[in-house]
Amino acid sequence: MKNSSRGVVDPFIVMDVMEEARVAEAEGRHIIHMEVGQPSTAAPAQARAKLGATMEHDPLGYSVALGLPALRARIAQHYADKHGVTVSPERIIITPGSSGAFILAFTALFDAGAKVGIGEPGYPSYRQILKALNVTPVGLQTTLENRFQPVPTDFVGQGLDGLLVASPANPSGTMLTAEAMQALIDACKAEGVSFISDEIYQGVEYEGRAVSALELSDDVYVINSFSKYFSMTGWRVGWMVVPDDHIRLIERLAQNMFICAPHASQVAALAAMDSADELEGNLEVYKRNRAMMIEELPKAGLSNFAPPDGAFYIYIDVSHMTDDSRKLASDILHKAGVAVTPGMDFDPVRGHQTLRLSYARSSEDITEGLSRLKAYFKGS
Numbered sequence: 001m002k003n004s005s006r007g008v009v010d011p012f013i014v015m016d017v018m019e020e021a022r023v024a025e026a027e028g029r030h031i032i033h034m035e036v037g038q039p040s041t042a043a044p045a046q047a048r049a050k051l052g053a054t055m056e057h058d059p060l061g062y063s064v065a066l067g068l069p070a071l072r073a074r075i076a077q078h079y080a081d082k083h084g085v086t087v088s089p090e091r092i093i094i095t096p097g098s099s100g101a102f103i104l105a106f107t108a109l110f111d112a113g114a115k116v117g118i119g120e121p122g123y124p125s126y127r128q129i130l131k132a133l134n135v136t137p138v139g140l141q142t143t144l145e146n147r148f149q150p151v152p153t154d155f156v157g158q159g160l161d162g163l164l165v166a167s168p169a170n171p172s173g174t175m176l177t178a179e180a181m182q183a184l185i186d187a188c189k190a191e192g193v194s195f196i197s198d199e200i201y202q203g204v205e206y207e208g209r210a211v212s213a214l215e216l217s218d219d220v221y222v223i224n225s226f227s228k229y230f231s232m233t234g235w236r237v238g239w240m241v242v243p244d245d246h247i248r249l250i251e252r253l254a255q256n257m258f259i260c261a262p263h264a265s266q267v268a269a270l271a272a273m274d275s276a277d278e279l280e281g282n283l284e285v286y287k288r289n290r291a292m293m294i295e296e297l298p299k300a301g302l303s304n305f306a307p308p309d310g311a312f313y314i315y316i317d318v319s320h321m322t323d324d325s326r327k328l329a330s331d332i333l334h335k336a337g338v339a340v341t342p343g344m345d346f347d348p349v350r351g352h353q354t355l356r357l358s359y360a361r362s363s364e365d366i367t368e369g370l371s372r373l374k375a376y377f378k379g380s
Contacts, residue, residue, distance in 0.1 A: 009128040013345040017329065021339040032369035034357045035329075035339040037170060037313065038233040040365070041282050044275035047232070047268040060263040065255040066247075067094025067239070068263075071270045075239055078273065083212045093240045093250050094261045094269075098200045098225040101240040102129050103257065105221050108242075108249050109194045110135045114161035119150040121315060121346035121354070123170045123198070141349060147174040147306055148315070152187035163188050166198035167210055171315040171346045171356040173201075173308020178211045185217050196221040200238070201311040203229030203279070204286060210310055219243055226265075228311070230272045231282060237265035286312050289359035289366045296370040297357075300377040312360040315343070319353035329355060336376035338369050 017035045025031050042048070054060070066072065072089040079087045095101040102125070110116060112134035118126045120139040127137040140154040148169065155163060165184060167176040176184070181197075188195040197213035199222055213220045225238035238261075242250055254260070272279075293314050294307055304317035322328045325342035333339050343354030359366050 006132050006134055009131050010124070012124060012128070013326070014341045017333070017339055017341055020330070020333060024333065024337075029337055031333070032338045032365050032372060033361060034359070034366075034369050035341045036360075037228075037311075037358050038360060039228070039231040039282060039312075040361045041231045043232045043235060043268055044230070044272045044278045046275045046278070047230075047272040050271035051264055051268045054267050055264070058267075060267070063094075063260045063263045063266060065251055065258075065260050067092070067261060068266045068270065071266050072239075074270055074273050079212070079214060079241075083215050085212070085214050087214060087241060088244070090247055091241050091244060093242065093247075093254060094266055095238045095240055095254070096258050096261045097227065097236040098198070098223050098238040099125065099129070100236075100258055100261070101223040101225075101238050102126070103133075104250055104253050105196055105223065105240060105242075106130060106133050106135060107253055107257075108246060109196075109221070110161055115159060116162035116164060117150065117155045117158070117160045117193075118164050119148065119154075119166070119169070120349065121148060121171050121343065121351065122164075123166065124345040126164055139348065141347075144306060147309075148172040149174055149176050149180065150184065151180070152183055155193075156187055156191060160191065160193050162194040162196060164196045164198060166201075168201040168204065168308070168310025170201065170311055171313045171341075171343070172306060173311040173313050173315070174306060175205070175208070175210050175309040178216065181211055181213060182216050185213065185220065189219070194221070195219075196223065198223050200225040201228050204283060204312060205310040206287060206290060207307075207309040214241060221246075226269045226272060229279060229283075230269070230275075231279070232265070232269065232272060235262070235265040235268060237261050237269045285363055286359065288363050289361075292363070292366055292370060293357065293359050296374070300370070300374040302355075302373070302377070312358055314357045314359065315346070316355050316357065317353060318355055323352055325352050325355055332373070332376060336372040338372050338376070 072092040076089040222241040226232040329342040341356040343351030
């Protein structure tokens, strides 16, 4: 059977690393997981309890396409409380994870052949989703001096149709200041470029507060998720905020593409938003892990990185050790029992000389992982 050229996308390498680690575990190895970007904690207890109680009396059929009204209203309250902005609940669309939001956003904003700028290093599925929609991703090579975030001079005059930024970013963990984000929004407006802000790691912040694009403009798309701060990766529920005149456009697409986000996940997500004590406790673990990583990695010879402002990753330049980060990552897995992600996922140009390490696991796991890495590099 023939396949479409749109379906030919690169693999998500971190998922391949997860599978390689799973095989090693099936063979009896104890693997420390620093490859995958997901919390090791469950959804908040209040969320699980609320869903259990709801299932006793509610069949949990389809919700409306834009999501449960109570959840949309609660997210609007979140923007008022945290960011000091008024966002109408009507502008908030509940999606099947942030991935569903990206598909809806790219479909709504870009025709086939359009060009969308994405900073590199960056989340690899941006490129692959765009390619699958016949939209051209344009890699913008960011610099350490700019904290691996794009600046207007990286894309002005290139004829882009869209710009996608992330703050906090994956894999670098760096954040855009209000001034830096405003400069990008202004440059996009001047060039007629659609601006999309990926904010799924907001809440996981260490160096100051992450700025939402909604604080600066209403003429933007903002994407967020319950996966990271709310510890609900597998529940597949996220949200997107769009301009007023795009609501019906997105609604029609959502009706046909997804019908709705999982109803059960929406019920749990609503309760998760009122679980601040538990979620802040998770954040304290990330803070401890971050401090350990920053202190201990240089002892393993891994010192060339920008300390992350948010998220739960360290993105490391290992060019002094290798020009094949995938081979190095595989060697670390098999010899040290630590799964790490090679940088080719995030930067097709320079990623063969970088690694991403996640510290989203328990502090005990991170301590053991760091000990193994120091032993590995000392012996290599």
